[in-house]
Amino acid sequence: MSLTTDSQSKAISTNDLGTLPNGSHAAVDVVLDTAYQGIDEKSWKKLFANARSAGVPEFITDMFAGKHINQSEDRPALHSALRNLSKTPVMLHGQDVMPAVANVWRRIEALCNKWVGITDVIHIGIGGSDFGPRLAIEALAHVPGIDCRGMRMHFLANIDTAELARILDRAQPNSTRVIIVSKSFTTLETTMNAKAVVAWLKANGLTKSQINHSLFAVTANIPAAKEFGIEEDHIFPFWDWVGGRYSVWSAVGLPIALQYGFKTFEEFLAGAHAMDLHFKNASLENNLPVIMALALLYQQDKHDIKAYAAIPYADALDWFPKWLQQLDMESNGKSIGRDGKPVKHSSPVVFGSAGSNAQHSYFQLFHQGPEIIPIDFIAVRKPMSDRPEAIAHHRILLSNCLAQAQALAHGKNADNPNDIYPGNRPSSLLLLPELNAFYLGALLALYENRAATLGALWNINSFDQPGVEFGKVLAKPIEKALATGSDHIETNDGIDTITASRINFLNSHS
Structure with missing residues (x-):
């Protein structure tokens, strides 16, 4: 893959960023500033020592080596192989999984070159089969000048027929393609919605042959997809060592490639691969996912926090908190550890939405509520449009982001109790150089690796969901x-x- 060298260099080089703000670290040109977390040098040293005691370095090595860290299901968690553009061998039971992964890449690229005249794509899946590709399609639609095929991408997840009806009212049956995504191919919502869409195609006069030509599947259960009526060359596999919420890097992300081209999908993988290389190779003291995980753990120990917020100051990332909710709470929302004993901490409640809209919604609670709720502020250094107003608007957007973090950290005293802001509200700032497929991939992989690190720190299996x-x-x-x-x-x-x-x-x- 042509982007491998670039991924490797970005994982280890941040020289072009110049002098970083105090309390900052950088990788993949992404800057993490934890200055407002309220963690002093002595506390950081203790946190890193605790991470070593918890076996975090060994856990990271085991994850990338394909060890069965998903103990309850006796499986590895090898989603990083799906974006391993270097094709460095990843061994599982004595066999390299990368040839099979690369074959799926080739098939995705070939399909991108075949599809012409398609007006609508209905992507049917729920949970991990929905959030990742939906987020990417929405986010990349905002990238100025991106090569886009202009198809209407419909995401059908809910069993509520209101969503189904809204999609079918817009789609043109003769030029629609349907992608059914289910790891098991038994998920009730997905199979029922798929049958409803097939019935709609039939009701609109499509023959059995035309319907078969329109249907595609992404699944680990190929026999079930065939039984449903999907032609074998329309089935894209993924594997039981990929958790659903970690699967956007597989053929589950097919809509990204179909809408924006395979090169854009490759860039998406490259950003995630670069972050994986950083996570795998950086010392704990310079490791962005580890630092973020330890900051959250510190706030749990100090303030017994029950929630945290992710606020992207980018309208393109409005779906990011929804994706993050599943990643964190489905991975780590557990009370029993890997040793079968109760755990001290588990995932806080995750919520958020795009800033600065969020400021006019629930920031009142952040500033003056009795609860302490840590915040991840996420900002993009470059504007997300080429409008003539973009620079001025973006300056105001960034100023709001920085001002909220400062106000939360320092608070304000006043004679009137209603005007008192307690302050000491922790936050981190993540700065992306721009928002494109590469940095979107890096952002998602950063949080995936943070979730895995938190699981290791809490002694929780992050890869099952009983x-x-x-x-x-x-x-x-x-x-x-x-x-x-x-x-x-x-x-x-x-x-x-x-x-x-x-x-x-x-x-x-x-």
Whole structure:
């Protein structure tokens, strides 16, 4: 891949950044400023010592080496291989996984060159099969001058037919392609939505052959995709060593390449690969994901925080906090550690939205609420448009970002209690040189690697999600009870008294 050398150099070189602000570190031309975290030098030394005691360096080595760090499922977590543009061998059970990964890259590039005359793409998937590509499509749409094919990209995740109806009202059936994304190819929302879209194609006069030509799948369960009716050469594989929320780097990210070209997708991978090289090779004291993880851990120990916010001062990144919610809370929202014992800390609640809009929403709580909520401010040094007003507007955007961080840190005294700002509210500042595919990839990989580091620090397995399944199991008998239409449902092993009452109410008013 042509971007490998550039990825490697950016991972280790920041000479073009000049003198960094106090309390700052940089990698991949991304600057991390932790000066407002309130962590002194002595505390940082203790944090790094704790990281070593927790085995963080060994954990990083094991992750990239393909060790089975996902203990509960007896699997490695090798999502970094999906963006390993150097094609350095990544061994799993004695076999290099990179030839299979590179083959998917070639197939994605070939598909990009084949698609012509397509007006609409319906990407069907939920959770990790949705958030990553949706974020990337939205973010890159704001890049000035980006090469874009101009297709309407529709993301269908919710089982609520309102989303389905909105998409099908806009799409043109004869020039629509459908990408069904499910690791297991058994996800209920995805399979039901896929069947509904196929029915829509059929209702609009497409033949079986035309429908088959329109359907594509991304899955680890190739037999199930074939059984659904997907042609074998339309199936793009990914593997059980890739967690759904870490899968945008695989063929799950197909919409990125189809809309913006394979070169842009390659740049997206290159940015993430560069951040991986930094995470893998940098010392803990200079390692951006590790520093971010330790800063959050410090605030948990000092203030017992229960939430933190990610505020990107870039409208293009408005979807970033939604992506981050799944990454952090699904990975690390657990109370039992890898040793089977209760853990002291786990993932805080994650929320956020684009600044400066967020300032006019919930920043009141940040400044004067009793809770201390750390913030990651994310800013881009270059404007995100080529409008004549862009420089002036961007200057105001950046000034708001910097001012909020300063106000939160220092606070303000006043005679009137309503005008008192307590201050000492911690925050970090991440500065991207610009927002393009490369730096978007670097940003996402930075947070992925931070989540993994936090898991190591908390002794949590960041790569399983058993809690997600319980509600799915309970939904099955409830759905059957709703389907009966009876308003005399009684309690049983799967339905308690309160739920039975609710079902009876719904059925009696349906």
